[in-house]
Amino acid sequence: MIFKETNLFAKKSIAGLLQEATDTNTPSLERTLGLFALISLGIGSIIGAGIFAITGQVAANHTGPAIVLSFIFAAIGCACVGLCYAEFASLIPVAGSAYT
Numbered sequence: 001m002i003f004k005e006t007n008l009f010a011k012k013s014i015a016g017l018l019q020e021a022t023d024t025n026t027p028s029l030e031r032t033l034g035l036f037a038l039i040s041l042g043i044g045s046i047i048g049a050g051i052f053a054i055t056g057q058v059a060a061n062h063t064g065p066a067i068v069l070s071f072i073f074a075a076i077g078c079a080c081v082g083l084c085y086a087e088f089a090s091l092i093p094v095a096g097s098a099y100t
Contacts, residue, residue: 014092021094046078 012020033041059067 017092017094042082 055067
């Protein structure tokens with residue numbers, strides 16, 4: 001079997017992405033999520049349900065009162081990552097995020 005040579009690490013330019021987004025011949029995605037839905041989705045993805053089930057047991061048996069500080073530090077780190085994605089999304093306002 002002969003494989004066609006492709007460049008797996010090819011990158012599209014920002015101008016090319018914006019041109020594809022404004023092209024009327026290609027199907028496009030509509031932005032339907034609001035601010036509350038996006039915040040809820042982000043919090044649900046970060047926290048999950050398992051954190052509420054196990055954290056209390058672990059904190060009671062194996063940690064001290066500094067567990068609160070570790071949650072604060074983790075929240076600050078997550079906020080920094082969220083701000084990076086927000087800046088990236090405003091820089092390239094097309095559907096697909098980091099995957100296009």
